[in-house]
Amino acid sequence: MYFIPWDTMELQIGKLSAVAIAKKYGTPLYVYDKQIILQKIQDLKDAFPNTNICYAIKANANFTLLKLIAQQGVGADCCNVVEMTLAKEAGFDMSKSVFTTVNPTNKDLEKAMQLGILINLDDISIFPRLLQYGTPQVISFRVNPGFGKGKFNEVNVGGEGSKFGMDEETLSKAYALAKESGIKRFGLHVHTGCIIFDEEYFQKLVRKVLEIAARIETSLDIRFEWIDLGSGFGVPYEPGESPIDMHHLGKVFRQAFTHPAKLIIEPGRYIVAQSGTILTEVTTVKGKFIGLDASMATLIRPALYDAYHPFILANDPEKENTESYNLVGPVCETTDFFARDRAMPKLQEGNILAIQVSGAYGFVMASRYNGQSFPAEVLIDNEKDFLIRKKETTEDLLRGQL
Ligand SMILES: Cc1ncc(COP(=O)(O)O)c(C=O)c1O
Structure with a gap:
């Protein structure tokens, strides 16, 4: 449980800091607001x-x-x-x-x-x-x-x-x-x-x-x-x-x-779309390309339909958009592309981004492609957080294989 100081600049989900939730459970992470x-x-x-x-x-x-x-x-x-x-x-x-x-x-x-x-x-x-x-x-x-x-x-x-x-x-x-x-x-x-x-x-x-x-x-x-x-x-x-x-x-x-x-x-x-946020960390800043630890395996809608999702800098959601970035994942597919020329604040490694409106057709369409395991899911009820699905481990991936 995290109590947020009244003057926090960070994005909140329920009454909790999205950055603190990301740190506690790791990324990529599905978070739902009850x-x-x-x-x-x-x-x-x-x-x-x-x-x-x-x-x-x-x-x-x-x-x-x-x-x-x-x-x-x-x-x-x-x-x-x-x-x-x-x-x-x-x-x-x-x-x-x-x-x-x-x-x-x-x-x-x-x-x-x-x-x-x-x-x-x-x-x-x-x-x-x-x-x-x-x-x-x-x-x-x-x-x-x-x-x-x-x-x-x-x-x-x-x-x-x-x-x-x-x-x-x-x-x-x-x-x-x-x-x-x-x-x-x-x-x-x-x-x-x-x-x-x-x-x-x-x-x-x-x-x-x-x-x-x-x-x-x-x-x-x-x-x-x-x-x-x-x-x-x-x-x-x-x-x-x-x-x-x-x-x-x-x-x-x-x-x-x-x-x-x-x-x-x-x-x-x-019922569920707007309750859901994916928290993802910026792993790589390669010029205009921002590499994330979420991918088309975490959320396939952008690759499947060219669907738009809002991306918010959770560390400072009010920070001015001064850059134009391509937001991409780590999967070896050109379609592993979340957004092209997206106006964003200046980003750096370790930043946490919130991919909003991800509660519907998100996790249910996730895959394990290219070494991606299913992320954890967390439910937020005001100031309380509950792990509602554990992140898959490599052992989980090997289970059932003979
Ligand atoms: C038969 C049927 N009912 C309900 C739904 C749910 O639609 P929505 O998520 O747009 O509310 C779908 C979605 O594909 C559907 O195929």
Whole structure:
């Protein structure tokens, strides 16, 4: 535990000095602020009353965080047998949770049936495989509404050529098949992309899904009890991006969502992204290139999408930006590049940088490539710090190798 003098110049996470945390646990290090996670869940609950909020585990599956999120009474959105097992072990209410999957294995399907979790099937072809494990009480299928959106092409998962969901014609056949199989209760699922700020887009999506729902209900004489609108709620990463007004977005959804079905949403990024910071040390100053001990193995988003993350000099966050640097990692790939020509204060070896907005799709996408082991993770609760995952050792890396 560190008590920070009132006049500290250092970046704080919760009520602790980021530099002190980096010294205590070593770098690179994932750090999460508990209060931010709690606030984000509260924002969603306030904005979406009477809604089944299912945390998308894929965004951050640290077990301590899962337990914390489960304690807030929300459900989980799980993609496979591992995520369903984690959700159950962490204490999520499985009756409020969903299994949303693309190309599931039979083990995934069997587990979903065992748990009695609401299943969002991605294709009609999967349905007969599911029936091997019994007839579910309720079934939901994923529609591709014909369009999608996302900050990067790679996170747009709707429209022509997408591997996710079914067109309306196939969707209708899937519900007809489910009805013939004796299923009497139905849900409908959609998720078209990530990091979306545009309220009009969400409005358009809700309307489109309700039009499709109405046509299927009429033609097959069925009723949807659940409509799961997925997620995609954006969070600001770069200058010029403003946070979503969640309260207002909730209103937009409520106005557009005129169906009596229970609404489900599956937010991942919104809950955890802004709680997370990676602390990394400057190892090398090679002219304009600043070498860090974090890499694309620690945080792959910049290499994968050319994604922007704020980099803050934790030792002195107010120091003036006088330099233009390339921020890079130690991995032998040209794509191990966090930022080009980034305006920063003058840096030196040993400085600690904070890579902000790293709580979602950070650690979960980390790898061991090129001798990089998984970093430790720490949870901050105001003035207290808790190690919630140990840093991997070389012995850990050798475990299981024969
Ligand atoms: C089906 C589904 N639901 C929910 C999410 C979570 O999205 P986000 O993290 O943007 O909230 C994803 C993300 O890819 C998804 O594929």
